[in-house]
Amino acid sequence: MGLKSLPKQFHQPLEERFSEKKILDQVSIPLIDMSKWESPEVAKSICDTAENWGFFQIVNHGVPLEVLERVKEATHRFFALPAEEKRNYSKENSPINNVRYGSSFVPHVERALEWKDFLSLFCVSEEETSAFWPPVCKDEMLEYMRSSEVLIKRLMDVLVKGLNVKRIDEIREPMLLGSRRVNLNYYPMCPNPELTVGVGRHSDISTFTILLQDDIGELHVRKDNGTDWIHVAPISGSLIINIGDALQIMSNGRYKSIEHCVIANGSQNRISVPLFVNPKPEAILCPFPEVLANGEKPLYKPVLCADYSRHFYTKAHDGKKTIDFAKISDI
Numbered sequence: 001m002g003l004k005s006l007p008k009q010f011h012q013p014l015e016e017r018f019s020e021k022k023i024l025d026q027v028s029i030p031l032i033d034m035s036k037w038e039s040p041e042v043a044k045s046i047c048d049t050a051e052n053w054g055f056f057q058i059v060n061h062g063v064p065l066e067v068l069e070r071v072k073e074a075t076h077r078f079f080a081l082p083a084e085e086k087r088n089y090s091k092e093n094s095p096i097n098n099v100r101y102g103s104s105f106v107p108h109v110e111r112a113l114e115w116k117d118f119l120s121l122f123c124v125s126e127e128e129t130s131a132f133w134p135p136v137c138k139d140e141m142l143e144y145m146r147s148s149e150v151l152i153k154r155l156m157d158v159l160v161k162g163l164n165v166k167r168i169d170e171i172r173e174p175m176l177l178g179s180r181r182v183n184l185n186y187y188p189m190c191p192n193p194e195l196t197v198g199v200g201r202h203s204d205i206s207t208f209t210i211l212l213q214d215d216i217g218e219l220h221v222r223k224d225n226g227t228d229w230i231h232v233a234p235i236s237g238s239l240i241i242n243i244g245d246a247l248q249i250m251s252n253g254r255y256k257s258i259e260h261c262v263i264a265n266g267s268q269n270r271i272s273v274p275l276f277v278n279p280k281p282e283a284i285l286c287p288f289p290e291v292l293a294n295g296e297k298p299l300y301k302p303v304l305c306a307d308y309s310r311h312f313y314t315k316a317h318d319g320k321k322t323i324d325f326a327k328i329s330d331i
Contacts, residue, residue, distance in 0.1 A: 047162030178280025206244030
């Protein structure tokens with residue numbers, strides 16, 4: 001971008017700026033080798049990690065590494081397009097709501113903007129995708145989504161069995177796996193990274209998210225609602241899994257969606273590609289009856305997924321506060 005100093009609108013309030021003093025040294029999120037899918041030990045590791053961390057990296061996950069490389073290359077290609085070409089996909093110019101190019105998160109309600117550009121692609125049908133997704137990255141993103149389906153189904157199967165849900169039937173599948181959205185995120189080199197953030201503190205509202213990051217790093221997570229941060233160091237060929245608010249609600253708080261953020265980088269451009277596995281908008285989010293079968297009190301009231309999502313996208317990132325929308329107030 002060639003900027004010598006950070007524009008004022010990106011200057012975060014002091015309390016939102018990231019301090020390296022808050023990073024825990026020599027601590028990392030769990031790493032799980034998925035090569036032995038059928039192993040009870042692997043299933044236990046996934047469920048224990050979802051319960052105690054909510055964030056983990058996986059290797060030998062079954063998504064071809066060459067597919068991941070093509071996704072990263074396609075992401076760089078899109079953001080290298082001329083500005084006027086990218087603007088064809090902005091909110092003002094995109095012919096459909098399911099393809100959206102923009103900056104920051106929700107600029108019109110943010111006190112300060114986040115240092116990020118993004119392209120959001122909501123997958124509705126092959127016909128719409130073919131017609132409206134950007135040609136420079138369409139095929140690679142579709143290939144990534146298709147290649148991830150086995151991983152998604154296996155992860156979901158393991159996670160629900162850990163909640164004593166025996167199988168995902170035709171009623172629960174839309175509730176858990178009803179929609180997909182992939183984001184291409186671009187974090188340009190920042191002239192004053194200490195004054196801003198790439199993405200502010202938040203938890204995802206998905207069932208779970210599969211994240212592909214490059215080798216730059218800068219993703220940080222906060223465990224157990226603490227004040228310190230843990231850096232998610234890149235591991236070649238890995239994918240990152242994080243539990244979303246929807247699954248925290250359905251597990252009655254047993255599985256955790258935890259706060260995370262991305263800090264700005266002063267020397268390199270960074271990309272990441274999250275694949276959000278979401279409930280259908282018309283799904284009702286509430287604790288599974290199987291989780292409450294032993295008399296456990298529900299922590300969350302039933303909420304329409306579309307209402308929960310609307311609440312998330314009408315405010316700036318604010319840590320874990322979104323889930324309060326579903327909490328039973330007298331708990």
